[in-house]
Amino acid sequence: MNFISVKKELEDFSLDVSFELSDGITAIFAPSGSGKSLTLSIIAGLLTPDEGQIVVNDKVFFDSETGINLSPQKRKVGYLFQNYALFPHLTVYENVAFPLRNRDRRKVEKLIKLFHLDGLEDRKPDTLSGGQKQRVALARALVYEPEILLLDEPFSALDRNLKEALYEEILKVKEIFSIPIVLVSHDIDEVLALSDRIIVYQNGKVLQKGPVHSVLKLPISKEVASILGIKNIFKAKIIKSSDGKAVLELKDIRIGLDKPIFTEEIEIAIPSYAFCPGRMCEGNTFEAFIKRVIVKGVSVDCLIETPGGVIFNATFSRRAFERNAFKVGGKYRFGVITKEIIFFTQGNNGFA
Template structure:
């Protein structure tokens, strides 16, 4: 169980906002954070990872307090043991595929590295550098590296956003595989409704730093918020057709 009750000021394109999240996430949940850019999704991931500090609040993972502003507790990212897959994958360009994955291990375990490379079909690419890989291959390396530390929590920040449609569909399977292998909480940021419905067991919609709703994706995406979001997308589509028609 992950319990979150935090606040943090944010500077967005619309001015100053306050991220204020109060939520509980069950074990083995694959939760998607869904909302417009600037709503606070990535800030929340960075707070959970220990890379950004809330102004106040509390974060508790199972029986371990990760952050408590009143008690002056703020565990380092290393002590939280979080696997973080950044939006740009953040692979080390001077390291091979194998080296990138091995770097994340706390204790050397060659067998575990081999298992991960086999699981994500990276054996033939083990000596390649990130610049020699396709987008899909880099994504698989980043996932394998995130799992190498056997993290308590897996955070994925728009992992498929840079890929084309066909590749996104194919690699959703890799994310699902990673989540099942880890057997703990996974939190995924996505703007793609189909992606969310395909992957997530629950979704949290965020707007201007506040949680609008949290629950089953099919239920959440039938409420008023999603209708407004869909209307917004429809207006953009209509404008595109208008200009293309000209």
């Protein structure tokens, strides 16, 4: 069992979180200042919570009721800090070996080979690249054979290509070591690339938790949707069409729905990927002007605005964008894939 339930009051911040962990990668995702790194410090024993319980691999790290509070040295926690925290006066080999009292060469050499550090054993950290430093720090975090691995925004200082290369290293760790891995991140692409589960924080509290794609598909509130980067969040009206079906009305737009909605007003979110060129959508189309375009490799982000003043962030494949000859300032017909619309009501139960 891996279970964390802790409370911590600081001068200007309150942390009150509870969640379970399983093997694989769990991301704690939130804006800065939400308590993500604070949670890792508490798990590692660097900070003592006011109350609660921390259990990792059925071993009690902390229990306020029984008075158990293991020291960091007894917790067997691997911790990869944001700045790597390598010892500048030690070599690569010495940094990796540092947590081991007996300097077991076999363990050190195994990890040096695993993380492609062969030939760098005698070099100091200031002669290494950013990716090499991270691999050294990762090897050091694992040499002690930890029961849990904590990753505190380890990719924030790296460029995109190096990030993607190091994602493979983290996924390798997940496969080989079979321990819970907690990743603190504010990069949703990083979470999608690496994580099995996600815990969404806001102001020191858990808003939602679950499998990554389930949470992204159905955030339970507009607060969660906003944190996850969904920008198209609106209040809309529900009216009935002539055939009795529900129709979503948003200023000058009407979108027919394939499910009954039992309320006259509702809050919704439309993910940017839910839009399509009008000729590719059957029904539910509307006209809008393209106000801004940002090309992102194989995708294109567009800001579109209807004549009635509804503004959407829409993402198209670059191929679809070019095939439809979209241009800034042009007026085109767009559609919405209705099954992708997210409905926010009390408990998310506004529809049957």
